[in-house]
Amino acid sequence: MTRGTPAGGAPPKADHGFDVDAQGLGMLKDARLISSSAKPDRSRTEAFEFEFYEEGLRAYAFTFG
Secondary structure, three states, rough: OOOEEEEEOOOOHHHHHHHHHHOOOEOOOOOOOOOEEOOOOOOOOEEEEEEOOOOOOEEEOOOOO
């Protein structure tokens, strides 16, 4: 299980992506890019924090925009 939230710890709520819920929780099941945020206003830069609750995950790429 993983949790992805905007920096500061508030859950993404309506701005969550396809792979996480409104609280930022999701399951990583496949080797692919993960959609964690879907902000309608893309003019701002925002940091995102990820917490991984199990060992063994390897991340190769993150893309924004």
